[in-house]
Amino acid sequence: MSSLNLRGGFYTEDHEAYRASVREFVRREVEPHHLDWEEERLVPRSAWEAAGANGILGLAVPEEYGGGGEPDFRYPMVVAEELATIGASSYCLGLRLQDDIVLPYLLELCTEEQKRRWLPGAASGEIVLAIAMTEPGAGSDLQGIRANAVRDGDGWILNGQKTFITNGINADLVIVFARTDPDAGSRGYSLLVVERDDPGFSRGRKLDKIGLAGQDTAELVFEDVRVGPDNVLGEIGQGLIYLMQRLPKERLSLAAQALAAAEAAVRWTQDYVFDRTAFGQRVGDLQATRFELAELETEVEITRAYIQNAALALNDGTLTTAEASKAKLWATEMQVRVTTRCLQLFGGYGYMNEYPIGRAFRDSRVQTIYGGTSQVMKEIIGRDIAGRYPKDATR
Numbered sequence: 001m002s003s004l005n006l007r008g009g010f011y012t013e014d015h016e017a018y019r020a021s022v023r024e025f026v027r028r029e030v031e032p033h034h035l036d037w038e039e040e041r042l043v044p045r046s047a048w049e050a051a052g053a054n055g056i057l058g059l060a061v062p063e064e065y066g067g068g069g070e071p072d073f074r075y076p077m078v079v080a081e082e083l084a085t086i087g088a089s090s091y092c093l094g095l096r097l098q099d100d101i102v103l104p105y106l107l108e109l110c111t112e113e114q115k116r117r118w119l120p121g122a123a124s125g126e127i128v129l130a131i132a133m134t135e136p137g138a139g140s141d142l143q144g145i146r147a148n149a150v151r152d153g154d155g156w157i158l159n160g161q162k163t164f165i166t167n168g169i170n171a172d173l174v175i176v177f178a179r180t181d182p183d184a185g186s187r188g189y190s191l192l193v194v195e196r197d198d199p200g201f202s203r204g205r206k207l208d209k210i211g212l213a214g215q216d217t218a219e220l221v222f223e224d225v226r227v228g229p230d231n232v233l234g235e236i237g238q239g240l241i242y243l244m245q246r247l248p249k250e251r252l253s254l255a256a257q258a259l260a261a262a263e264a265a266v267r268w269t270q271d272y273v274f275d276r277t278a279f280g281q282r283v284g285d286l287q288a289t290r291f292e293l294a295e296l297e298t299e300v301e302i303t304r305a306y307i308q309n310a311a312l313a314l315n316d317g318t319l320t321t322a323e324a325s326k327a328k329l330w331a332t333e334m335q336v337r338v339t340t341r342c343l344q345l346f347g348g349y350g351y352m353n354e355y356p357i358g359r360a361f362r363d364s365r366v367q368t369i370y371g372g373t374s375q376v377m378k379e380i381i382g383r384d385i386a387g388r389y390p391k392d393a394t395r
């Protein structure tokens with residue numbers, strides 16, 4: 001058994017009670033099926049509805065709209081940790097994208113009428129959410145997007161193409177980041193909501209990836225899609241600002257998933273090396289292995305301390321963009337490092353699909369890329385540091 005239990009008062013009894021129910025859900029509804037979802041390259045809609053029915057989705061949605069009314073970020077962390085124990089990363093990413101990344105836009109920007117229309121389904125899993133920023137020609141540099149919408153009476157006509165969109169095939173509601181005024185600089189972008197059956201909206205390819213096989217990452221195409229005034233999110237012209245405001249939570253969500261996945265990989269590895277023998281002793285008793293185990297456990301536990309602090313800051317509304325970027329940079333790079341080293345300790349079995357470590361290795365790789373690459377995280381952190389030294393003050 002591993003000794004990874006340094007939760008030090010971070011989780012309360014309520015979180016642990018919630019964990020017990022999530023664990024039961026994972027054992028009953030996810031574990032028997034998630035490898036089939038990987039084969040089929042799609043999580044079925046029934047799995048979304050099961051999450052909704054079991055309090056796994058929509059926790060932050062106010063009760064009057066059918067949710068759990070619980071915005072504490074420690075609860076989604078529990079979900080990520082429990083799904084990581086069985087390596088269900090594809091399913092985890094889809095759920096976390098819905099709740100941690102897309103839902104905040106709806107909770108904070110919707111009109112009352114929009115909330116009544118969308119929040120109950122988002123909480124129950126009947127409405128699958130996605131957010132479409134990236135395009136074939138623009139990812140890190142979001143101001144370079146080409147998707148655009150032009151005025152049409154009281155609404156907008158949207159044209160453009162998006163790619164790499166998580167939940168892209170299943171999505172019923174897509175928040176599309178589009179240019180609405182080419183002459184307005186950073187105030188020329190808006191968020192438009194496109195729904196499943198809107199004429200002119202179609203899905204392109206379900207993309208063939210090297211990991212997260214069960215995730216329906218897709219291309220989306222918008223050809224003269226009419227977006228009525230009821231499907232504009234927040235104010236026209238504020239799209240880029242809305243994205244920037246919500247990126248800290250997105251980054252912390254990915255960091256928390258990275259931590260959970262790395263922790264699970266370390267546990268599987270410890271269990272394995274103390275079961276496997278070589279040269280007449282347990283592999284875990286070889287000093288070289290013990291040194292590896294020591295470093296791996298240390299990496300995870302030190303990371304947990306930062307992520308837990310960041311989670312509490314998010315709960316208080318004080319998490320800064322630079323802090324969230326540090327969490328994402330460190331935790332996802334740590335995940336890739338740790339998972340790679342864990343796989344090595346499995347020897348040849350590490351390369352076999354029958355062990356979850358191989359899949360965890362493949363699934364980890366994208367974590368330093370999406371949600372802002374590690375280079376972009378460094379740019380943000382570096383800019384924050386430089387900002388403390390105004391140029392004219394150093395003369």
Ligand SMILES: Cc1cc2nc3c(=O)[nH]c(=O)nc-3n(C[C@H](O)[C@H](O)[C@H](O)COP(=O)(O)OP(=O)(O)OC[C@H]3O[C@@H](n4cnc5c(N)ncnc54)[C@H](O)[C@@H]3O)c2cc1C
Pocket residue numbers: 131132133134137138139140141163164165166167209212217366369370371372373374375376379
């Ligand atoms: C599986 C998956 C799921 C995704 N899900 C979504 C989703 O749901 N919605 C969505 O909108 N997008 C999604 N993305 C897109 C993702 O966010 C982008 O791929 C990512 O932001 C990088 O953009 P890019 O691919 O265009 O790379 P580019 O921006 O072209 O970057 C290429 C390289 O240049 C580097 N680079 C770029 N700018 C700088 C800089 N200023 N300084 C230093 N280096 C730099 C990058 O770090 C990278 O190494 C997903 C991607 C994947 C792979």
